[in-house]
Every structure is written in C-alpha cells, then in structure tokens.
Amino acid sequence: QSVLTQPPSVSGAPGQRVTISCTGSSSNIGAGYDVHWYQQLPGTAPKLLIYDNSNRPSGVPDRFSGSKSGTSVSLAITGLQAEDEADYYCQSYDSSLRRVFGGGTKLTVL
Amino acid sequence: EVQLVESGGGLVQPGGSLSLSCAVSGFTFRTYWMHWVRQAPGKGLVWVSRINSDGSTTNYADSVKGRFTISRDNAKNTLYLQMNSLRAEDTAVYYCARGMSGSYAFDIWGQGTMVTVSS
Numbered sequence: 001q002s003v004l005t006q007p008p009s010v011s012g013a014p015g016q017r018v019t020i021s022c023t024g025s026s027s028n029i030g031a032g033y034d035v036h037w038y039q040q041l042p043g044t045a046p047k048l049l050i051y052d053n054s055n056r057p058s059g060v061p062d063r064f065s066g067s068k069s070g071t072s073v074s075l076a077i078t079g080l081q082a083e084d085e086a087d088y089y090c091q092s093y094d095s096s097l098r099r100v101f102g103g104g105t106k107l108t109v110l
Numbered sequence: 111e112v113q114l115v116e117s118g119g120g121l122v123q124p125g126g127s128l129s130l131s132c133a134v135s136g137f138t139f140r141t142y143w144m145h146w147v148r149q150a151p152g153k154g155l156v157w158v159s160r161i162n163s164d165g166s167t168t169n170y171a172d173s174v175k176g177r178f179t180i181s182r183d184n185a186k187n188t189l190y191l192q193m194n195s196l197r198a199e200d201t202a203v204y205y206c207a208r209g210m211s212g213s214y215a216f217d218i219w220g221q222g223t224m225v226t227v228s229s
Contacts, residue, residue, distance in 0.1 A: 002154060036215035038155070045205055045222055046147075046155060051215040089155050093214040097169050099145070099157040 003028065004090050004102035011108040012080045020105045022073040022090030028100055033093040035073045037066055040087045040104075049088070050075060077107070085109045112136035112218050114206050119223030126196050126227070132189040132206030132220055140164070140184035143209035145216060146191050148202035148225075156202075159191065160209065174200075196227045 005023040012018040022037075024030060037050040048057050050066035053073070063084075065076045077084055090102040118130040132144070146158040159170045159180040168180050179192040189206050203224050207216035 034214060036213070038216075040155075045219040046216075047219065048210075048215055048217050051210060051213050051217070057217065087154075091155075091215070098171060099160070099214060099216075101155045101157065104154040 002103035003094060003100035004092060006088075006090060006102035006105045008103070009106045009108065011110055012077075013110045014080055014082065016080050017076060017078045018080060018107065019077075020075045020088050020090075020107070022075070022102050024071065024073075024092055024100075027096065028092045028094040029068075029073060030071045031095055035066070035068055036091045037064075037075045038089045038091065040089065042086070046089065080109055082109050114208065114218060114220035116204065116206050116220045116223040119204065119225045121226045121228065122196055123229050124197060124227055127192070127194045128196065128225060130191040130193065130204055130206075130223060130225070132191075134187045134189065134208075137208075137218075139182075139187040142211070144180075144182060144189045145207045145209055146180060146189075147205045147207050147216070147219075148200075149205070149222075150199075150202040153202075158204070161189070193225070196225075198227050201225060201227045 034052040038046040039049045040046045053068040054066045087104045089104045094100045113135045115133045145160040161168045161180045165182045177195045181190045203222040205222045206220045208218040210217035
C-alpha cells in the first residue's frame with residue numbers, strides 16, 4: 001500500500017493529452033510539501049521528470065508539465081509519443097521524515 | 111559525467127546479510143544527501159533510507175529499521191547499505207539516488223543492483 005495514490009493505468013493515442021493524478025494526505029502533500037515526478041522506461045532506472053511541483057530538469061521536453069493546487073497534484077503529457085510509454089511515479093516528503101512514493105501509473109500509448 | 115554505480119547484489123538466504131555499495135563520480139559527493147530506494151519485481155518504488163552529507167544523521171523506512179544500516183565514505187566517494195536479517199520481502203532492485211540540493215527530489219539515480227532473498 002503506497003502512501004500516495006495514483007491511478008494504476010492511463011492511456012492515450014499519439015498526439016493526445018493525458019494527465020496522471022497523485023493524491024496524498026495532511027502529512028505530506030496536504031502539509032504543503034512539494035511533489036516530484038519520475039519516468040521509468042521498461043527495464044531502466046527512474047528518471048526525474050518534474051521537481052518541486054512544476055519544474056523541469058534540463059533536457060526534459062516541455063510536453064511534460066506538473067501542477068499542484070492545494071492538495072490536487074497532476075502530471076500532464078501533451079503531444080503523446082510512443083516513446084512516452086512508461087511507468088510514472090509521484091513522490092513527496094512526509095512529516096514522518098520519510099520520502100514517499102505513489103504506486104505508479106502505467107502509461108500506454110495506443 | 112555524473113554517475114552512480116551500485117554493486118554487491120546477489121542471492122542470499124533468509125536471515126543472511128549483504129552489503130551494497132554505490133560508487134559516485136562526476137560531482138562533489140560530500141556535499142549531497144544520498145538515498146537508497148528499492149523496487150520489488152513488478153512493483154513500485156519504495157524509499158529505504160537516507161544519509162546526510164557528512165554521515166551524521168540517517169533515517170530509515172519502518173520496514174528496514176533495525177536491520178539495515180546506511181553509511182558513506184566521503185573520501186572514497188562511496189555510499190553503502192548493510193543489510194542484515196534479510197527476508198523474502200526484501201527481494202528487490204536497490205537503487206542509490208542523489209538528493210537534489212534545495213529539494214526533496216532525487217535528481218540522479220544509479221542503474222540498480224538486484225538482491226534476491228531465497229532459500
């Protein structure tokens with residue numbers, strides 16, 4: 001049971017827009033801690049995609065964007081491409097001094 | 111090039127011990143907090159432990175507290191994870207990850223090392 005909740009799967013056709021939600025509690029996201037997103041391509045290590053809710057590291061395409069409003073957090077991917085097919089994880093900090101993850105969302109490009 | 115390279119994984123019997131290493135290059139290791147994150151086969155990411163830049167403070171997930179010990183040698187640019195009293199549920203790929211400066215994110219990840227606990 002993951003601390004943060006994500007939908008198990010989402011899908012979209014090439015060129016479409018998809019969003020992935022991430023829900024926490026009053027001890028993590030609700031407490032105001034930032035949310036980060038990772039992309040894990042099949043058989044590879046996770047890669048930082050979005051940090052501090054909405055910032056992209058150098059090299060991440062602007063098709064990827066993150067938002068946080070109150071306790072509502074989401075990752076959006078526009079102009080979906082076949083290479084975006086991967087698992088996506090949200091992560092935050094918890095007042096129990098732990099980093100916490102969502103259970104992951106598998107993105108399928110139809 | 112910034113790089114994290116884990117080693118030390120393998121097959122171990124329940125109740126046994128294993129020590130993982132993470133060799134770091136391409137950045138000033140001694141200035142960063144470091145973490146271990148694991149991923150059981152077919153499952154999601156789970157944070158395991160973290161250590162601050164000089165090694166003076168550590169934190170652990172409840173599932174490994176008292177059994178695992180994180181440490182670092184800043185002179186050798188190496189992070190360690192000593193795992194004792196291993197259980198089947200510790201079977202996972204173990205990643206070392208760099209804590210991002212000024213954030214609670216992990217900005218650099220190693221390729222991972224597989225630990226299998228089985229008789």
